[in-house]
Amino acid sequence: MTARRTDSFGRQVRQFRIAHASGIRIACYVSSIVLLLVAWQAFGNSFGVLFVPFTTTMVRLWGMIQDGSLPSALAVSGTLYGVTLGISIVVGVSVGLMLARMKLFAASFEPYVYILYATPTISLVPFVSVVFGFYFWPRVIVAVIISIFPILLGTMEGARSIPRQHLDVAASFGSTEGQLWRDVIIPYVTPFAMSGIKQSIALAMAGTLVAEFFLNPTGVAALLLQGTTIVDSGHVLAITVFVAALAVALVGIGELIERRLVRWRYTAVG
Amino acid sequence: MAVYGGRLKGGEAAGGEWWPLWLRQRYVAPVVTGFALLAIWQIYVIAFLPSFVARPTGIILAIPATISHSEFWWAALESFGSIVEGVALGTVAGILVGVAMGRIREVDWFLSTYIRALYALPLIALVPIVILWVGYQPEARLVIVTLSTFLPVAVTTADGTRAIPHEYLDVGKIFGARFHNVWFGIALPTALPHIVTGIELGFARGITNAIAVEVLASIPGMGMSVFEKSAQLNEDESFVYVVFLAIFAVTIRSLMIRARHWLAPWYSG
Numbered sequence: 453m454t455a456r457r458t459d460s461f462g463r464q465v466r467q468f469r470i471a472h473a474s475g476i477r478i479a480c481y482v483s484s485i486v487l488l489l490v491a492w493q494a495f496g497n498s499f500g501v502l503f504v505p506f507t508t509t510m511v512r513l514w515g516m517i518q519d520g521s522l523p524s525a526l527a528v529s530g531t532l533y534g535v536t537l538g539i540s541i542v543v544g545v546s547v548g549l550m551l552a553r554m555k556l557f558a559a560s561f562e563p564y565v566y567i568l569y570a571t572p573t574i575s576l577v578p579f580v581s582v583v584f585g586f587y588f589w590p591r592v593i594v595a596v597i598i599s600i601f602p603i604l605l606g607t608m609e610g611a612r613s614i615p616r617q618h619l620d621v622a623a624s625f626g627s628t629e630g631q632l633w634r635d636v637i638i639p640y641v642t643p644f645a646m647s648g649i650k651q652s653i654a655l656a657m658a659g660t661l662v663a664e665f666f667l668n669p670t671g672v673a674a675l676l677l678q679g680t681t682i683v684d685s686g687h688v689l690a691i692t693v694f695v696a697a698l699a700v701a702l703v704g705i706g707e708l709i710e711r712r713l714v715r716w717r718y719t720a721v722g
Numbered sequence: 723m724a725v726y727g728g729r730l731k732g733g734e735a736a737g738g739e740w741w742p743l744w745l746r747q748r749y750v751a752p753v754v755t756g757f758a759l760l761a762i763w764q765i766y767v768i769a770f771l772p773s774f775v776a777r778p779t780g781i782i783l784a785i786p787a788t789i790s791h792s793e794f795w796w797a798a799l800e801s802f803g804s805i806v807e808g809v810a811l812g813t814v815a816g817i818l819v820g821v822a823m824g825r826i827r828e829v830d831w832f833l834s835t836y837i838r839a840l841y842a843l844p845l846i847a848l849v850p851i852v853i854l855w856v857g858y859q860p861e862a863r864l865v866i867v868t869l870s871t872f873l874p875v876a877v878t879t880a881d882g883t884r885a886i887p888h889e890y891l892d893v894g895k896i897f898g899a900r901f902h903n904v905w906f907g908i909a910l911p912t913a914l915p916h917i918v919t920g921i922e923l924g925f926a927r928g929i930t931n932a933i934a935v936e937v938l939a940s941i942p943g944m945g946m947s948v949f950e951k952s953a954q955l956n957e958d959e960s961f962v963y964v965v966f967l968a969i970f971a972v973t974i975r976s977l978m979i980r981a982r983h984w985l986a987p988w989y990s991g
Contacts, residue, residue, distance in 0.1 A: 473827070480831035488836070502855055560755035570975050571968040572930045574937075575945060578952030578960055582775055658844030662930075665846065666937065666949075677938075680850040688851050695847045696839055703842040 504686040513690035521675065522694070529660055529671035532588070536595040536663075537656045544600045544652070545645055548607025549637075565604070573597045573659075577666045586668040594667065595659030602651035610644025611637065646710045653706035657699055776957040781965065784958035789966075794947075797963070801943035802970060804860060805932050808867025809924055816872045816924075817917060820879025821905050824913070830880060837880075841873045845927060846934050853939045863935040863943070870931045871924025878920030882913025915986040922978040929971055 496505025516522040584590040664673030679687035856862040933945030951960035
């Protein structure tokens with residue numbers, strides 16, 4: 453596209469945007485981060501006790517890491533998170549497969565799965581605490597109810613959408629039930645389950661926080677609430693930023709795992 | 723219902739032969755299961771748990787007394803009003819920012835770090851800092867619900883307006899479309915199903931986060947009432963609030979599905 457006429461300003465801008473796309477891209481990313489940090493630093497002291505500058509926030513974060521309060525809170529929350537995610541994967545995949553494979557089970561329970569899915573789980577917390585108490589396993593129950601559904605529904609959708617030809621071919625080659633699962637069902641369902649797991653990696657974090665906030669606060673949630681009660685915004689801001697970074701990292705890991713495990717999907721023929 | 727277990731063995735569902743014919747009627751199995759679940763709940767509570775624990779008969783008996791009280795309707799008005807208001811604000815803001823991100827690459831590059839980071843973050847983690855900044859006020863709930871909707875709507879709108887078929891834009895160009903014609907006349911209608919998905923997500927997250935703010939900041943509303951009644955050991959009454967929260971959530975969800983069919987009938991999904 454060569455411009456024969458005298459270039460108008462708009463056209464010059466357009467050509468610049470196309471010619472320097474990657475440079476502009478990097479400039480945008482860098483400037484957005486720099487701008488936030490500069491604004492944060494500059495306005496950090498202008499809201500009294502409600503806000504602190506970026507450097508103060510980082511110093512507070514480092515202080516909490518050094519005195520061990522953040523690591524020990526993370527250990528508590530991390531345990532809950534790990535157990536929640538593990539149970540969500542195991543129970544979610546198996547119930548998902550059962551809902552797809554067992555007619556009577558599906559007909560009986562599917563409406564209730566959807567009702568539980570739509571109910572704001574957080575409102576069930578008082579009921580859970582009255583029935584089961586407010587220590588580790590009740591927390592796991594609440595967190596699992598929050599994080600299980602993408603895996604469960606994803607697996608179910610996947611298992612229901614296996615093309616008939618796949619099953620017919622397996623049957624005509626006389627495959628046993630075990631072979632059918634190993635060669636057809638599990639490979640076919642894996643990508644669906646994985647995209648559910650990817651979502652649940654993020655949701656399990658929300659579940660962990662809900663369970664910790666509302667069932668006798670522990671871990672990271674307790675640390676956050678501690679700062680709120682004494683109106684220590686530096687403390688709360690430091691943990692919030694840390695949790696945000698953790699969430700981004702976890703989502704990134706989820707995407708990485710999904711891409712790695714599902715690689716065959718893009719390379720396999722047909 | 724498409725269940726491959728049946729097809730596998732060929733012909734009629736082999737897995738379904740043993741159960742009686744009357745159970746195969748469409749609504750019979752769920753209803754029977756529902757009553758069975760309620761019965762188990764009832765018997766379990768009577769047999770093993772203290773008498774104040776909510777049980778199905780207790781909840782049903784508590785409904786008239788609870789909903790005839792004006793306190794219930796005030797709580798509902800406070801919570802649901804605030805949720806609807808927050809979702810409306812978040813939707814408008816999300817659509818504007820999302821269209822800008824979808825149509826102008828530089829805006830996308832500039833904002834995506836923050837939008838995607840906040841989108842990944844469970845917003846419940848923001849509740850303490852928002853309470854600290856806004857105060858122990860109903861506005862804290864509004865801010866959280868607005869954010870809960872803004873983020874998914876911005877992300878889905880950006881994704882939807884970015885992926886416009888090229889023919890649409892070419893036709894627009896031929897007819898001399900200005901940028902606002904492209905944005906609001908072509909991009910936005912194309913992205914409608916995505917936007918509705920975003921609003922649906924916003925409602926789901928907004929309801930949960932509204933309850934979280936109410937409980938953590940002691941703001942009157944449905945969520946606050948659930949926890950308060952439970953703390954006073956009015957477990958049955960507390961559960962009536964849960965039931966109405968669930969009804970609200972289910973109603974919104976089905977309205978959204980209907981809205982998607984109505985706004986974009988060409989998407990059958």
